[in-house]
Amino acid sequence: MAGGIQEVVFDVNAIGWAPSGSGTALSLHHADPEILPEATATVAGPSHGQPSGRDTVKGAALGTGTVRKRDVVLSFGAAPCSLAGASIHVVQLDNSFPFGCCINGPAIQDPTFVDFFNKHFDWAVFENELKWYWTEPQRGRPNYGDLDRLLDFCDRAGKPVRGHCIFWAVDGAVQQWVKDIAHDRAQLMSAVLGHLRGLLTRYAGRFPQYDVNNEMLHGRFFRDRLGDDVAALMFREAARLDPAAALFVNDFNVQCGGGGDPYATPERYVELVRDLQRRGARVGGIGMEGHVTNPVGEVICDVLDKLAAATGLPVWFTELDVCEPDEELRADDLEVVLREAYAHPAVEGVVLWGFIQGHMWRPDAHLVNSDGTVNRAGQRFIDLRKEWTSEVRGLVDGNGQFKFRGFHGTYVVQVKTAKGKMLKTFTVDKGDAPLVLHMMDLTDH
Numbered sequence: 001m002a003g004g005i006q007e008v009v010f011d012v013n014a015i016g017w018a019p020s021g022s023g024t025a026l027s028l029h030h031a032d033p034e035i036l037p038e039a040t041a042t043v044a045g046p047s048h049g050q051p052s053g054r055d056t057v058k059g060a061a062l063g064t065g066t067v068r069k070r071d072v073v074l075s076f077g078a079a080p081c082s083l084a085g086a087s088i089h090v091v092q093l094d095n096s097f098p099f100g101c102c103i104n105g106p107a108i109q110d111p112t113f114v115d116f117f118n119k120h121f122d123w124a125v126f127e128n129e130l131k132w133y134w135t136e137p138q139r140g141r142p143n144y145g146d147l148d149r150l151l152d153f154c155d156r157a158g159k160p161v162r163g164h165c166i167f168w169a170v171d172g173a174v175q176q177w178v179k180d181i182a183h184d185r186a187q188l189m190s191a192v193l194g195h196l197r198g199l200l201t202r203y204a205g206r207f208p209q210y211d212v213n214n215e216m217l218h219g220r221f222f223r224d225r226l227g228d229d230v231a232a233l234m235f236r237e238a239a240r241l242d243p244a245a246a247l248f249v250n251d252f253n254v255q256c257g258g259g260g261d262p263y264a265t266p267e268r269y270v271e272l273v274r275d276l277q278r279r280g281a282r283v284g285g286i287g288m289e290g291h292v293t294n295p296v297g298e299v300i301c302d303v304l305d306k307l308a309a310a311t312g313l314p315v316w317f318t319e320l321d322v323c324e325p326d327e328e329l330r331a332d333d334l335e336v337v338l339r340e341a342y343a344h345p346a347v348e349g350v351v352l353w354g355f356i357q358g359h360m361w362r363p364d365a366h367l368v369n370s371d372g373t374v375n376r377a378g379q380r381f382i383d384l385r386k387e388w389t390s391e392v393r394g395l396v397d398g399n400g401q402f403k404f405r406g407f408h409g410t411y412v413v414q415v416k417t418a419k420g421k422m423l424k425t426f427t428v429d430k431g432d433a434p435l436v437l438h439m440m441d442l443t444d445h
Contacts (some may be wrong), residue, residue, distance in 0.1 A: 063343035068097060068388065069405050071434040074413065076400040084404040085395050086417045088402045092390040096408040096429070097342065098122040099385065100162065100351035102319070104129065105146055107359045108153050116355065117157075120382065123317070123350055124154050125162040127361070132167060132195055133175040139191070142198060151206065162318065162351060163207035165194070165250065166199060170219030184226050190225055196234065197230060200241035211250040211287055212238055216272055217263050218251065232279030239282045249273060250287030250318055254307075255337075257299045263364040266306040272399070273311050286313050290320035291353065291362060295333050308346035313345045319353040320379070321365040330364070331380035338384055355381075403434075412445045 074090075076083050100123030107113045117124075128134050129146040136142045154161050168174065181187040212234050213222065222230050248348050249272060251264060258265035273283050286307055307315055320337060324330035341347045354360040355378065357370040367378030374382065392404035396415075397403075410427050423445035426437050 009445065030059050033387060034332065036398055045270050050118045056219040066187035066213055067343060067345045068407050070408060070428050070431055071405050072403065072428055073434055074402040075436055075438050076396055083396050083400065083417060086415055088394050088396060089414045090392045090404060090411055092409050092411050094410045095388060097295045098349045100124055100349065101355055102127045102351065102353050103150060104359065105149065108150065113356050113359060116368055121387065122159065123162065123349065123351060124159045125164045126150050131165060133173065136195065137175055139177040144202065159206050164356055165211035165214035166196065166221060166238065167212065168214040169216045171221050172340045174221050180301045185226060192222065193237065196237050197241060200238055204242045205244060207245055209246045209248055209285065210238060211248050215251050216249065218270060229279055232276050232281040235276060235281030247282060248285040248286030248287045249283060250289065252289040252291055254288045255292060255300050255303055266303045269307065270310040273313070283313065286311065287318040288315060290317040290337065292337060293323045295336045297340050300337065301344065304344045304346055314348040316348060317341050317350040320350055321360065323351040323362045323365045327376040334377050335380055342388060
């Protein structure tokens, strides 16, 4: 478990926020990775909770510090006397790396679920309610009521939503009426195009991402009946109907590197993407579902390296859950996956496939018990999110500057002088060069 974490609590007041309580010191992991203590754990084999493929916990922290952080210079110009030695307190409000979670109709009626979801997740995905078998179980009678209710919930909560999924390539996930017309190529193609146009016209601009034809490494329902080009046709038509949406491939077991599942090798995934692109598909991202048991950090790192090098596309973990009866081991395994994802430059988001007991697809994967108590895996998740949030204090130097290195995201800074204090907000974007911000140009908080 990540050590040295100290909770920082902020109370809302007239000026927006203020630290409260005694636990406001920076944790070990908020410091520069170069001064982290040596870790003794090394990758020795496929054991629970083994560290990153970068060989040590320190190595993972170094990767995170390089990929997710940037040097920042807050400049006050010539530092007149009124600012000499002024105190600075910088607090990160949001991290630009999103963590999300799947939701469904019953879950959003549970106050415990809603409270944890709103506090700890940035994005959502609908467990079933956007899938074709859910929105049109009977031919010609689409019903988007459940989808609309979830979308309204997310709009009120300010959570973007992944669109999962337009089609599903596995035979067992295709509703019966579609199977009944599958012998007639013209009818099936008409149904496919009708669904595409109906869904994406209705929701154009509402979903930043779509999984277009789910699990094509493991299923060929539409390609076997309409030809190999139909998958690319789905992408082409989706891009025409909703050009702002990033269109993803999505599949399971890929994070295992092909171990135990010869269909889900990174090489086969790369070839699938390249074939779609050759046929004119605008593939915008690679989804790795991440239904894992006993993950190996080194294997995950190797898979991510291969996908990134071969495609140059962003990767999201889209359905992450970690199945393990022992809560401490579950926490260790979850940490392995999250550290690998967060430290890899190709990964741009992580979505969990549930978090609360009673609203999970897989057993022994929950972070919150049915009575609302956070278990050890859930606390590990919370601790990691805190670790990946920057907070620094200091003084304006003699050059009228304050320098720090922080995680990408939005911030508020409080500057306190003998004459009073001011609050400003700013954003730290990705970039190799130091970000120089002139305080007087920043937006008041």
